[in-house]
Amino acid sequence: MEVRAQILEEATRLIAARGFEGTSLQAVADAVGVKKPSVLYHFPSKKVLGQAVLDELLSRWNEILPKLLMASALTGLAKFDAVMHELCDFFAKDTDRARLIVRELLDRSGDTKSVMEQQVRPWVDVVASYIEKGQASGQIQADVDPPSYVLHISCLALASFSTSDAFNTALGKRTRGRVHPRAQAELIRIARTSLFEESYLSHQSNKSGEK
Amino acid sequence: MEVRAQILEEATRLIAARGFEGTSLQAVADAVGVKKPSVLYHFPSKKVLGQAVLDELLSRWNEILPKLLMASALTGLAKFDAVMHELCDFFAKDTDRARLIVRELLDRSGDTKSVMEQQVRPWVDVVASYIEKGQASGQIQADVDPPSYVLHISCLALASFSTSDAFNTALGKRTRGRVHPRAQAELIRIARTSLFEESYLSHQSNKSGEK
């Protein structure tokens, strides 16, 4: 069972870096240190291996999903901070994750339709409904378009993390392999400032003595 | 010269959709309606063809770059709106553009280092310096990190446009091939709200009678 896990790990790394089409079974086998038929013994085809990589990613995501939304004891800014913190942590823990998702969105934009409608959209609707509540209570800016906001911020996190190397180079930072702390702080600032009413934010920061 | 342009066009479309590794010269030839050696007559190798696709994209970008920054007669919010409008228009005119750039960032994150440092960073620095001026005059929020902000908003536009199909599906919209108007408006709102001081924005909207 050890070899199977290694194959999955190296395949994840290679597909994230070079794409599914750009990764050969031979390259995966070489990375693990076995021969090609051994790879095909554990995963009966390349397509199955690719799907296993995505399934592994999805199961990791499902691990933190509860923490994301079941932090329902929190409200307003505290809930927002918890969600953004978990989201950034998820991608920061393994930089391949954002790359894999972005590649999947690019490579199979057609095939992901049903996944989008069945898996992503309900999740977006839940977060959007929270935002609408915040708008009703005046904590959140009235002209926010909740579903678009949720998707844009998701896209922003995905893109910034998946291109973190080029991102840091353009920043002139040498923080390899992960998003620079200042850039991550700015990401969260953009998301927060474009969501909450300024009056609510200043009130919260006064209360908590933050910044 | 007609065939060469068609090859470039179909190669652009195919590489944007399936990636460089996922696009064979045979597929390009079939799309144009010629045989494979004809493709290799106009472009001596696949690598050259791929670079030509990127060069074409870069030259289109250089066409609008002056309009982006030489709109220097404008200041503050008017300049911001002009830049964001041109930026969105650029990607909206051809949805392949964002996909090509994102793929390039993913596939050759290492090789793009010099391009980043020589082409992108100066541009980022220019915009960042404008933002710093805005901070000094109080129009722009003091806690914005200018270079990070510029890159994040660029990433946001890139990611939202390049994944527009999946994006719209998750939104439940059927606006195929381009970003839904509401989503694009929300993108600009996020960028504007997270940049300018609220007092400046409300002052400007009072002056122009907008919204």
Add this chain to the structure above:
DNA sequence: TCGTTTGTCTACCGATCGGTAGACAGTGGC
């Protein structure tokens, strides 16, 4: 009219692709 150039083609090359067949070694249970 006659070379030359331009562009497209057929036929083919070696390398690599994903995948298969089957030998072989270890490791149990009985």
Add this chain to the structure above:
DNA sequence: GCCACTGTCTACCGATCGGTAGACAAACGA
């Protein structure tokens, strides 16, 4: 001792990859 199972291997398959050689036809310039 024996058989079944597991896992890895060598050797190979047809298909496709990027790329080349060279025939051929149309267009062009002198």
